[in-house]
Amino acid sequence: MQAMQLFKPAPVEELPLQPVDLNVPQPASGQVLLRVQVCGVCRTDLHICEGELTPPHYPIIPGHQVVGIVEMLGEDVQGLEIGQRVGAAWLGKTCGKCAFCMRGEENLCPQARFTGFHFNGGYAEWMVAEAGFVYPLPAELSERQAAPLLCAGIIGYRALRKSGLQPGERLGLYGFGASAHLAIQIARYWGCEVF
Incomplete structure (x- = not known):
């Protein structure tokens, strides 16, 4: 190989x-x-x-x-x-x-x-x-769409889960990298106000 x-x-x-x-x-x-x-x-x-x-x-x-x-x-x-x-x-x-x-x-x-x-x-x-x-x-996810979720996606989602964030609540983030940009998309999907 x-x-x-x-x-x-x-x-x-x-x-x-x-x-x-x-x-x-x-x-x-x-x-x-x-x-x-x-x-x-x-x-x-x-x-x-x-x-x-x-x-x-x-x-x-x-x-x-x-x-x-x-x-x-x-x-x-x-x-x-x-x-x-x-x-x-x-x-x-x-x-x-x-x-x-x-x-x-x-x-x-x-x-x-x-x-x-x-x-x-x-x-x-x-x-x-x-x-x-x-x-x-x-x-539904292509290989190229799925690959980043296996690192930044996991980190961002885990951070949201550990924070206890509920749909419609407020979320404040500092720093903006791959995991934050994916976490923001989830939070927005949940109807959260993101700062």
């Missing part, structure tokens, strides 16, 4: 990602093999490529806004089907047992593992993902 792999960080202008040919990965128990359709570029990916975030090992294939087709199921995978279109995001695996996981704050799990950081991500033709951390995607 073709992939873009990071062997050592460098400014993006120096093209730190290198094209490589690798074997297609095989899913282990609880994992799925995805044929990548599209993978967005997040600022976190640039931080990894430029060395501002250091992954536990090199080489690594970045990319965590992945839209792909399930091509193979590992043992013990339920609820997903071959041919199904899914998304894979930054949060790629957690313990599922700690206090954070038990109260729905998996992003704080001390054993959390991240796509394109701890294990290979979507800047490749194929990738393996934990079955419990891929998300079925609605047919």
Whole structure:
């Protein structure tokens, strides 16, 4: 398979990602093999490529806004089907047992593992993902529309949910990036007054 792999960080202008040919990965128990359709570029990916975030090992294939087709199921995978279109995001695996996981704050799990950081991500033709951390995607969304929702969309929506915002209430935001621009659209859809 073709992939873009990071062997050592460098400014993006120096093209730190290198094209490589690798074997297609095989899913282990609880994992799925995805044929990548599209993978967005997040600022976190640039931080990894430029060395501002250091992954536990090199080489690594970045990319965590992945839209792909399930091509193979590992043992013990339920609820997903071959041919199904899914998304894979930054949060790629957690313990599922700690206090954070038990109260729905998996992003704080001390054993959390991240796509394109701890294990290979979507800047490749194929990738393996934990079955419990891929998300079925609605047919109405194109791959290009869905990819940004797998990072900025998740962050913005989670922030709205954690705030307790209800339809019709007021919302104040400071800073304006990808997640805020998506959160504003949701808040407006809910009839909120946004500042």
